[in-house]
Amino acid sequence: METKTTISMLLLCVLLSISLPAVRTDYVRPQPRKNLQFPWNPKHPSLPQQVHLSLAGENHMRISWVTDGKSAPSIVEYGTSPGEYTLSSQGEATSYNYLFYSSGKIHHTVIGPLEHDTVYFYRCGGQGPEFQLKTPPGQFPVTFAVAGDLGQTGWTKSTLDHIDKCIYDVHLLPGDLSYADCLQHRWDTFGELVQPLASARPWMVTQGNHEKEKIPFFTDAFASYNARWKMPFEESESASNLYYSFEVAGVHVVMLGSYTDYDELSDQYSWLKADLSKVDRKKTPWLVVLFHVPWYNSNYAHQGEGDGMMAAMEPLLYAAGVDLVLTGHVHAYERSKRVNKGKSDPCGAVHITIGDGGNREGLAQKYVHPTPEWSVFREASFGHGELKIVNSTHAFWSWHRNDDDEPVRSDQVWLNSLIGSGCLEEKTYESRKILFSP
Ligand SMILES: *[C@@H]1O[C@H](CO)[C@@H](O)[C@H](O)[C@H]1NC(C)=O
Numbered sequence: 001m002e003t004k005t006t007i008s009m010l011l012l013c014v015l016l017s018i019s020l021p022a023v024r025t026d027y028v029r030p031q032p033r034k035n036l037q038f039p040w041n042p043k044h045p046s047l048p049q050q051v052h053l054s055l056a057g058e059n060h061m062r063i064s065w066v067t068d069g070k071s072a073p074s075i076v077e078y079g080t081s082p083g084e085y086t087l088s089s090q091g092e093a094t095s096y097n098y099l100f101y102s103s104g105k106i107h108h109t110v111i112g113p114l115e116h117d118t119v120y121f122y123r124c125g126g127q128g129p130e131f132q133l134k135t136p137p138g139q140f141p142v143t144f145a146v147a148g149d150l151g152q153t154g155w156t157k158s159t160l161d162h163i164d165k166c167i168y169d170v171h172l173l174p175g176d177l178s179y180a181d182c183l184q185h186r187w188d189t190f191g192e193l194v195q196p197l198a199s200a201r202p203w204m205v206t207q208g209n210h211e212k213e214k215i216p217f218f219t220d221a222f223a224s225y226n227a228r229w230k231m232p233f234e235e236s237e238s239a240s241n242l243y244y245s246f247e248v249a250g251v252h253v254v255m256l257g258s259y260t261d262y263d264e265l266s267d268q269y270s271w272l273k274a275d276l277s278k279v280d281r282k283k284t285p286w287l288v289v290l291f292h293v294p295w296y297n298s299n300y301a302h303q304g305e306g307d308g309m310m311a312a313m314e315p316l317l318y319a320a321g322v323d324l325v326l327t328g329h330v331h332a333y334e335r336s337k338r339v340n341k342g343k344s345d346p347c348g349a350v351h352i353t354i355g356d357g358g359n360r361e362g363l364a365q366k367y368v369h370p371t372p373e374w375s376v377f378r379e380a381s382f383g384h385g386e387l388k389i390v391n392s393t394h395a396f397w398s399w400h401r402n403d404d405d406e407p408v409r410s411d412q413v414w415l416n417s418l419i420g421s422g423c424l425e426e427k428t429y430e431s432r433k434i435l436f437s438p
Pocket residue numbers: 390391392393394
């Protein structure tokens with residue numbers, strides 16, 4: 001294929017995947033920062049690169065990494081003392097092609113059973129450096145770091161540095177990871193950028209528009225994302241890496257896909273209904289859902305884009321008594337009251353948009369006026385969130401703005417779970433029926 005054709009196809013892909021830029025106002029906020037530069041160094045073909053972790057079913061973790069060489073083994077050796085690997089697991093590997101790009105060998109190896117709240121030392125592929133991870137606790141308290149729409153700019157670096165200073169157990173990412181936008185080597189540099197954090201704590205992600213990278217007739221949507229960021233969909237009885245669930249220390253977390261079918265006849269809808277109907281609130285008193293495109297958004301950017309998914313799926317979330325919904329897409333921060341059907345409702349979920357991780361597109365600064373009745377706090381700044389679930393009824397949420405590179409805690413609130421609120425009982429009849437109807 002000619003270079004010209006390749007370039008025009010890449011342009012087509014970029015056009016298909018990029019979201020509309022936000023409208024700017026006169027108020028000057030920090031400017032977007034440039035993409036980081038990653039010098040290329042030759043690497044040993046078996047050297048593990050882009051190491052990241054994810055939870056993979058009860059007491060198990062998946063370790064994913066890339067090697068340039070195709071013969072590197074997918075083995076992980078691990079143990080609780082440095083340099084003493086008493087245990088090992090053999091995994092699987094995959095790779096993909098995208099126009100003229102051929103990925104390295106992408107390894108996925110599940111380790112476990114692992115003890116709760118324990119530090120393990122591990123090595124990938126039988127050689128290379130030793131990494132260190134900590135497993136999440138088996139019970140409350142548990143802390144999540146949350147940042148969406150990351151990209152790989154100076155602001156991304158600042159957000160990651162702040163998250164690195166916080167004490168947390170699991171990272172939650174509501175979509176838009178690398179902003180590779182069809183330039184596949186950017187997936188590799190993103191993997192390198194996040195490795196220091198993602199090799200130490202599980203990163204649980206769901207897809208955004210920037211993961212799609214579809215070129216009609218040439219490449220499938222989500223080819224790179226699915227190959228590189230394998231999540232525990234099989235472990236949660238889902239047929240697709242684009243939606244799944246997991247449990248950690250008394251929290252049931254559902255990851256949904258804004259860019260795969262969600263109507264009532266879709267596989268995602270049937271899976272969600274089945275997954276929610278199995279949630280045992282005695283075992284997991286907290287129910288948290290993540291997806292990319294917000295349903296409650298009073299920013300001009302992406303206004304109304306989540307309406308279709310909301311119409312289809314909000315009744316299920318309401319019936320299940322979801323406590324908290326975390327989304328991205330809009331490059332700003334917004335927190336709602338408990339809401340349902342577009343207005344505040346004490347039995348609905350709190351919705352938080354946190355698409356302000358630091359990507360190159362900049363902030364979404366223009367808001368709808370007057371502020372809707374359900375919107376409690378909104379601000380267009382880069383930053384990250386921390387969710388500390390203290391016990392079965394109380395959680396502390398805080399949002400930290402990247403202000404002159406210092407993480408400033410800008411919004412904070414105690415959240416109460418729906419356990420003991422009367423909402424779950426009250427809804428047992430009418431609202432909950434939808435979950436259990438055939
Ligand atoms: C849960 O934590 C909150 C906040 O620290 C505290 O006020 C409450 O008493 C705790 N509840 C239980 C059952 O321990």
